[in-house]
Structure formats: C-alpha cells, structure tokens
Amino acid sequence: MKVDVVVIGGGAAGMAAALKASEQGARVVLVERDERVGGILNQCIHNGFGLHYFREELTGPEYAERFKKALEEKDIEVLTNTFVKALDVREKKLVVVSEDGIRILETKALVYAAGARERTFGSLMIPGDRPSGIFTAGVAQRFMNVENRLPGKRALILGSGDIGLIMARRLTLEGVEVVGVVERLPYPGGLLRNVIQCLEDFGIPLFLSSTVVEVRGRERLEEVVVAKVDENFQPIPGTEKVFEVDTLILSVGLIPQIELLEDSVEVNPTSKGIATSNLGQTSEGWIFAAGNCTVIYDLVDYVTYEGEMAGKYAALYAKGERFGPKVAVKAGENVMVVQPNWYDPSEELTLYVRTRKVIEKGRLVVGSFEKTFEELVPSEMMRVKIPRRYLNGLSEIVVEVKEE
Amino acid sequence: MSALKRLVCVQCPLGCKISVELSDTNRILSIVGNRCPRGEEYARDELENPKRVLTTSVRVLNGEYPLVSVKTNKPVPKNLVPELMKTIRNLKVEAPIECGSVLVEDVLGTGADLVATRTVRRAKG
Numbered sequence: 001m002k003v004d005v006v007v008i009g010g011g012a013a014g015m016a017a018a019l020k021a022s023e024q025g026a027r028v029v030l031v032e033r034d035e036r037v038g039g040i041l042n043q044c045i046h047n048g049f050g051l052h053y054f055r056e057e058l059t060g061p062e063y064a065e066r067f068k069k070a071l072e073e074k075d076i077e078v079l080t081n082t083f084v085k086a087l088d089v090r091e092k093k094l095v096v097v098s099e100d101g102i103r104i105l106e107t108k109a110l111v112y113a114a115g116a117r118e119r120t121f122g123s124l125m126i127p128g129d130r131p132s133g134i135f136t137a138g139v140a141q142r143f144m145n146v147e148n149r150l151p152g153k154r155a156l157i158l159g160s161g162d163i164g165l166i167m168a169r170r171l172t173l174e175g176v177e178v179v180g181v182v183e184r185l186p187y188p189g190g191l192l193r194n195v196i197q198c199l200e201d202f203g204i205p206l207f208l209s210s211t212v213v214e215v216r217g218r219e220r221l222e223e224v225v226v227a228k229v230d231e232n233f234q235p236i237p238g239t240e241k242v243f244e245v246d247t248l249i250l251s252v253g254l255i256p257q258i259e260l261l262e263d264s265v266e267v268n269p270t271s272k273g274i275a276t277s278n279l280g281q282t283s284e285g286w287i288f289a290a291g292n293c294t295v296i297y298d299l300v301d302y303v304t305y306e307g308e309m310a311g312k313y314a315a316l317y318a319k320g321e322r323f324g325p326k327v328a329v330k331a332g333e334n335v336m337v338v339q340p341n342w343y344d345p346s347e348e349l350t351l352y353v354r355t356r357k358v359i360e361k362g363r364l365v366v367g368s369f370e371k372t373f374e375e376l377v378p379s380e381m382m383r384v385k386i387p388r389r390y391l392n393g394l395s396e397i398v399v400e401v402k403e404e
Numbered sequence: 405m406s407a408l409k410r411l412v413c414v415q416c417p418l419g420c421k422i423s424v425e426l427s428d429t430n431r432i433l434s435i436v437g438n439r440c441p442r443g444e445e446y447a448r449d450e451l452e453n454p455k456r457v458l459t460t461s462v463r464v465l466n467g468e469y470p471l472v473s474v475k476t477n478k479p480v481p482k483n484l485v486p487e488l489m490k491t492i493r494n495l496k497v498e499a500p501i502e503c504g505s506v507l508v509e510d511v512l513g514t515g516a517d518l519v520a521t522r523t524v525r526r527a528k529g
Binding site: 042045046047048051057058059060061062064065145146147148173174191192193194196197201298299375 | 412413414415416417418419421456457459460461463469470471473475482485489503521522523
C-alpha cells in the first residue's frame, strides 16, 4: 500500500497528527497496536484534561472520544491490533503485522507517536523476593478502569508522581486500603492539586525522603520495607518500617519509547526521547515525531498541539515542501529538560522546559527573551512561546533559568 | 484580627495558590490568587462545604467492555463520596451506552447527574 503519511501510534499525539495531515489533503494511515485508538487516555478516567485545548474540563475517555469521532469522519485508514515490526529508513517502507498477516506500507512521510513506557520494578534493583502483587501504576490503572479487575486488597504506592497519586485515590474509592505513598524526594512529585484531592481528601499518608528497600513474600507480596533516605537517596540504617501489604504500585517515571527509531534518528539528550524541531521534524527529514516519545509532557493538551504540528508538516513534506535551516536549542543553567531540539523559523518557537531543581523565583532567558517565574519545580513543565524577534540572528539558542 | 488561610485550587491543573482572609468570626473578607471565577467558588466551598467531581466506573452488561467510565456532571459534597461509591458499585447498565448520556439523574439528591464518559457498544454475537 502506498500512502502520503503513516502515523505510528493512536494516542493523543497520533490522533492529532493523523487529523491534521488529513486536513492538508494527505492520504493517511494510522497504525495502532491496541484494539482501539485513544492510547493512555482510555484508562485515565479522572478529569483535568482539555482545559487548554477545548477550554473545558474533560475526563481522559471524553478527550479521546472527540478525536476518535473526528477520525471516523475523515477518510483516514485506522489499522488497530497492528504492530510495526520494522522500518526501512532509506526505502521509506514499514513492515506491519496484524491478525491478517504481514503488510508493507510505502510512505512519503512518517509521524512517530509511540508514547512512553513505564519504568519497571526490575530496573529499580530493589532487594528481596520476587512475588506477585507488584504492578506499575499504568498496568494497575488498566486493570481497574478498563478490565474491571482489582489488583489487591492492601496497597503501598512507590512514587508520588501524578499517576501514583491518582491511583492512590482510585484504589481507595474501590475499597482497597492504601497505607501510604512513598517518595524519595523531599517534596511530592505530582501536582499539589493531586496531593490534596487524592491523598489529603482520603487521609492517605505521604512519606517523603523515603524509599522501598526490600520486598518480601513467597507467592504473593506480604511485606514491603520502607526506609528514610539521605540527600544522596541512600537509605539510612535504623529507619526501616515494615508495611504488611499484598500490593505494591510503582509510579516511578515514564521513559519515551524510541526503540523503532533510535538507530536512525538523533535523540534529545535532555529528555532521552526522539529529537525534533518545533515542526516535529527529526534529524531524518521524512520522519516526524510528537508526544511522549519526544519528551514526557505534563498535559495531554500539549501533546495534541505538538501532534498537530507534526501532522501538518509531515503532510507538507509529503507534498514536496522542504523546511529549515534549523537552529540548535540547548539546555543551559538550571535546565534539566528542553523540547524541541531545533528551532525552524517556519513556525514560532514553543518551548517546553523543566528545571533541574526547585527555584523560588527564576528568570527564563532565551536569546534576548526574558520572563520571570515563581515557584518553579522540576515536576511542573513550563510552556513558553518565544516570539521570532527575540531569536533573530542566533546561531544557537541556549535556554537558561537564572535564580533571582 | 483576621487570619489568612492558604489553599491550592483543585479545579484544574493550573493549581492556583489562593489566599483567603478570614475575620475572627470566620467570615470571608477577601479571596486573592485565583486566576478565574471557579477559583473563588472553590475557595468558598472549600471553607464551608468542600466539593469534588467524582469520577469512577459502572458495570456494563452485554458491552464490548465490562465497564463504562462515569463522572458527576458537577462537584458533589466531599463527605457524600463514600455513599455515592456504594450506590455506584451496585449499579449495572445495559450496553449500548453513548458518551454523555445520563445514567442516574440527581444522584443521591446531590443535584448532580451521573454521566457516561465513554461510548460502550454492544458486544458482538
């Protein structure tokens, strides 16, 4: 099959990209490995989505459904239960596998929108047994919200990112006793609003500067040992506390999923995701990328904006348009993550920035652009539009946050 | 004498930091820090009768999926949430269900409807 744009991944970024590419007149195929499009939104049944993009507050499934409906109305071929097995970067061909067998897709442009994976228990190197009852938060969320299964009866949560906090509430509402949330940092990883409405509302304790040092259990998890940590995150002997739980939920971070492309395109050194320009274009001209496979975003609304951008420019690329030249964007003082990797003056530069540490009052400096922010925390991403006039004539754009 | 009460608005992910000035009789003198009217409403409710939007799911019969996600279409008193969960746990609805359809009107007399937040088609065969 020959098409203009193939989109890999039917989550928020992929759906937005497919729609925008189709609006530009491109013939689009969307490949999704799950049985339906929507991605992680399908299992995020809580609200808080869409305030930027739709100017109203939606739950995850509602947000996804708007895009699903729009996809159905457009002439976009959606291949569900389909997996991309291989990519031939030079020939612009993809090998896809489904129940129907193997197919080759030939395309002019590609939008890679494969999202992220959760950091697993295995990667944490926690000593002890390897019983059942240990789940990543996303897996537990899918069990509860999509498949109607409870992961256990008494749970401890490791990691206070938003997913961990939201799962603490979800488990509590469904009758699971949540004995606490453990966070190795001295402050919560998720939004303050989630600490309030997910933990404080239900009296769930938050153990800061603490971590899990051992898991015990023969068949099923029986005990989790938690200890305080020092400033280097090393457990402090003598501070151990034993929790009798049958379930441990891990909310310890997301990792951009880049396997299919990592040998073919450049990677953003700050996010470990696929490096892109502000158009979503990667170092391989015909390949675009957007969403959590480029950087872990805070809000799905941002993912939608960047998905649309990648979809639009992938379609223009397929029509024969070329863009550039690009100016490198680099992380400077106090900046841990910055997206995009390059600035292409075809569009204004929208920066996504995470600071390296908590900064009470900081000045974002980009070229001749400056803006003051208060109470910057690494867990909350800044989104800032930099007007073109501040970037004229720069051979490199360094993004810095100066402490005031 | 007045006292200052600090809140973080939970109405949206912006999380405005709101300061409420209270008189010694606990009357609200001023509310500052909110970036929209919902913040002011939240601050008043939070001090008098805290409310939350409840999101959960309801069992589906003969659907392509076993659950339909639901929400209350407006914030409900926080102290009624356990009672609401009990009611919702015993609910079963027959597929198909359209996203946006009302499953329970005025649930437990809260004035809020329980609304489906996804479409669940009927199972094939």
